[in-house]
Amino acid sequence: MANRIPRVPVREQDPAVRAHNFDEVCYGYSREEALLEATRCLNCKNPRCVSACPVGLKIPVFISKLVENDIPGAAAVIAEDSSLPAVCGRVCPQETQCEGSCILGVKGEPVAIGKLERFVADYSRSHPEEIRPEAVQERKQSAAKVAVIGSGPAGLACAADLAKWGYDVTIFEALHKAGGVLEYGIPEFRLPKEKVLRGEIEDVLKLGVKIETDVVVGRTVTVDSLLDRQGFAAVFIGTGAGLPKFMNIPGENLCGVFSANEFLTRNNLMCAYREDYMTPIHIGRKVCVVGGGNVAMDAARTALRLGAEVHVVYRRTEAELPARKEEVHHAMQEGIIFDMLTNPEEIIGNEKGWVSAMKCIKMELGEPDASGRRSPVPVEGSEFEIETDTVIMALGTTSNPLIARTTAGLETTRRGGIVADETGETSRPGVFAGGDAVTGAATVILAMGAGRTAAKAIDNYIKNHIK
Numbered sequence: 001m002a003n004r005i006p007r008v009p010v011r012e013q014d015p016a017v018r019a020h021n022f023d024e025v026c027y028g029y030s031r032e033e034a035l036l037e038a039t040r041c042l043n044c045k046n047p048r049c050v051s052a053c054p055v056g057l058k059i060p061v062f063i064s065k066l067v068e069n070d071i072p073g074a075a076a077v078i079a080e081d082s083s084l085p086a087v088c089g090r091v092c093p094q095e096t097q098c099e100g101s102c103i104l105g106v107k108g109e110p111v112a113i114g115k116l117e118r119f120v121a122d123y124s125r126s127h128p129e130e131i132r133p134e135a136v137q138e139r140k141q142s143a144a145k146v147a148v149i150g151s152g153p154a155g156l157a158c159a160a161d162l163a164k165w166g167y168d169v170t171i172f173e174a175l176h177k178a179g180g181v182l183e184y185g186i187p188e189f190r191l192p193k194e195k196v197l198r199g200e201i202e203d204v205l206k207l208g209v210k211i212e213t214d215v216v217v218g219r220t221v222t223v224d225s226l227l228d229r230q231g232f233a234a235v236f237i238g239t240g241a242g243l244p245k246f247m248n249i250p251g252e253n254l255c256g257v258f259s260a261n262e263f264l265t266r267n268n269l270m271c272a273y274r275e276d277y278m279t280p281i282h283i284g285r286k287v288c289v290v291g292g293g294n295v296a297m298d299a300a301r302t303a304l305r306l307g308a309e310v311h312v313v314y315r316r317t318e319a320e321l322p323a324r325k326e327e328v329h330h331a332m333q334e335g336i337i338f339d340m341l342t343n344p345e346e347i348i349g350n351e352k353g354w355v356s357a358m359k360c361i362k363m364e365l366g367e368p369d370a371s372g373r374r375s376p377v378p379v380e381g382s383e384f385e386i387e388t389d390t391v392i393m394a395l396g397t398t399s400n401p402l403i404a405r406t407t408a409g410l411e412t413t414r415r416g417g418i419v420a421d422e423t424g425e426t427s428r429p430g431v432f433a434g435g436d437a438v439t440g441a442a443t444v445i446l447a448m449g450a451g452r453t454a455a456k457a458i459d460n461y462i463k464n465h466i467k
Contacts, residue, residue: 003039007109015333019304022188022273024195025330026090029112031071034119038066041111044103049113052101054449055157057081059098059113066116075124076132078117083160083204084153084448086125086196087182089118092445093324125199137166144233144462147172147226149217149403152180153444154238154435156204157451158458163207165459170232172215177269180240181436182444184269185261185295187302193268218402223410227430233466234430234458237418238451241397241436247290251347252393256282256355260291260299260394267302283308284389288358290344291394292316295441297327299392300336310336311386315343315363315376341365343376345383347391357385397441407431415440424454425461432458 011027012018018025029037041063049059058077065074078085094100094114102110124131146162148155151173159169177183178201182191191197205211215221217239226232244259246252263281266272272281287303289296292314304310312331314321317340321328332338339360346359362382365374404412411419411427417438424432434450436442 002042003036005036005040007040007112008033008037010112010115015330015335018189019334022305024192025189028122029115029119031119031123034116035066035069037112038063038116040104041067042103048101048103049098049111052097054097054445055081055452056449057098057117062120063111063113063116066120071120071123071127072130072132074120078120081452082117082448083157084182084200084444085117086121086200087153087191088445088448089114089116089121090191090196091182091186093443095325097445121200122196125196137164143168144466145170145231146458146462147230147232147235148238149223149235150174150180150238150240150435150437151178151201151211152182152238152240152435152447154240154437154447154451154454155180155236156201157448158236158238158434158455159209159451160204160207161452161455162458163204163209165455167459167462169209171209171211172217172221173211173213174216174239175269176213178211178213180238181242184265185298187264187268187298188273189301189305190298216402218406223403223407223428223431233462234432236424236451236454236458237403237426237431237433237437238435238447239400239403239437240447241399241417241441243398243400243416244393245395245397246393247344247395249344249346251349251355254347254349254355255353256284256389257347257391257393258282260289260295260392261397263299263392264295264302267306273302273306281306282390284355285309286388287311287390287392288313288344288386288388289392289394290314291396292321292323293394293396294323294327295396296394297323297331299394301327301331301334303390303392304334304336308390311339311388312336313339313342313344313358313360313386315341316365316373317341320365320373339386341376343378344391348385355389355391357387358391359383359385397436399437399440403437420454422453423457424450425457430461430465432461 062074062077099110270279271277272279287308289300348357350356362379363376366377369375409428418433435447
C-alpha cells in the first residue's frame with residue numbers, strides 16, 4: 001500500500017543567493033528523502049508513467065527497488081533504458097511526461113519521478129563500488145562499424161545501445177568537447193558539467209564507444225566517405241538543431257544583438273562565466289531576452305547571474321509560456337522581469353552602432369493558432385520603447401544544412417530538417433537520423449528516445465543487409 005503523504009519537497013538554493021552564482025539551484029533529495037518519496041508510488045498494474053516516457057524507463061520497477069532500499073538495483077533498472085539518468089533527472093520536462101501521467105497527480109501531486117531518478121544516478125556516481133556493471137555483448141573481431149554524428153543526447157543514446165549489442169561505434173563531434181546541447185546549451189546552474197555530464201559521458205565510453213572531437217562532418221569528412229571509404233556499415237545523424245532563428249526586424253544587425261545559442265555557447269562551453277577564462281561576453285546594464293521557451297529562461301537566468309537587469313519579452317501571457325513551469329518559477333524567484341503580451345518591432349541603435357533600445361508593441365490574444373495557443377494580435381497605437389544594452393533572440397532553432405548539402409540522396413524538409421521515418425531511416429540507404437536534426441528543437445529525452453529507436457533500426461539493417 002502506498003504511503004498517503006504529501007510530496008516530499010526538494011531543497012534549493014536561496015533565490016537571493018543563487019542569482020549571483022552558477023552553483024546548481026536544486027540540491028536534490030537526501031537518501032532518507034528519496035526513500036520516503038518512493039513510498040508514495042502506487043506501483044500501478046498499468047503504469048501510465050512508463051508509456052509517457054520517450055525511452056520507456058521502467059519507472060515503477062526502479063522505484064520499487066528504492067522502497068526496498070536497493071539503490072544498486074534501482075540503478076541497474078534505470079541503466080537498461082537510459083544512458084544519461086543524472087542528466088534526465090535534472091532537465092527532462094517530467095511535468096508533461098512521466099509525472100504528468102502519474103495517477104496521483106489527478107487529485108494531488110504526482111510522484112517526484114525526476115528527482116528520484118536524479119538521486120539514484122547521483123548516488124551511483126558517488127558510490128561506484130556498489131553499482132553493478134552493465135551487461136555488454138562481447139564484440140567480435142568482425143563486428144560492424146557504426147558512425148554516430150553528434151555527441152548530444154540522441155547520439156549518446158544511440159551509441160550506448162549499439163555498443164551494448166557488440167557494435168564498434170565511433171562518435172564524431174564537431175566541437176572540442178562532447179555533449180552537444182548538454183555542453184553548450186544548458187547552463188551550469190541547471191546541469192553541472194564536471195560533476196554530472198562528464199561522468200555520464202565516461203559511462204558511455206566504458207561501453208567501448210570512441211569519440212573523435214573537432215570533426216566537422218561535411219567538411220573534415222562526409223557521410224559518403226564514412227560509408228564508401230572508411231568501412232562504416234551505417235551512419236546515425238544526431239547533429240541537433242543549432243541554427244538560430246531571428247525575427248527579421250530592423251536593427252537585428254546592431255552590435256549587442258545575439259542569438260541565444262551564441263550567448264549560451266560563450267558562457268557554457270567557453271566558460272565566460274569563470275574568472276579564470278578570458279572568453280569575452282557582452283552583457284551591459286540591461287538585457288532583453290525575446291522568447292518564452294526553456295532556452296529563453298536559460299539565457300535570461302545566465303544574464304542575470306552575469307550582473308544585468310533582465311527582461312523576458314514574450315508576445316503571449318504567462319499561461320502560454322512554453323518553458324517548464326519550474327524554470328519560469330525559478331526565474332521569477334530570482335528577480336527576472338517578464339514583459340508579457342509584448343512584441344518587438346525594431347531594435348534601435350546609438351551613433352556607435354550599439355543597441356540602445358527596443359521598440360515594442362502591446363499584444364492581445366485572439367483565436368487559437370495551429371499549435372492550439374491563442375494567437376497574439378497587435379494593439380493599434382500601443383507602441384513603446386524599452387531601454388536596453390543587449391538583445392538576446394531565443395526564438396528556436398533549425399537544423400544545420402551542412403550535412404544535408406554534402407550527402408548524396410539525403411531528403412530534407414523545406415525547413416532543412418532531415419526526413420526520416422518512425423524508425424529513423426532516411427532516404428539514403430544505411431543512413432539514419434533522429435532528435436532535433438529531424439524534428440527541430442525539442443527536449444533531451446525525446447532526442448534520446450529517437451536515438452534508441454534508430455539504434456534498433458540500425459541493428460536490424462546491418463543484420464539483414466550487411467554480409
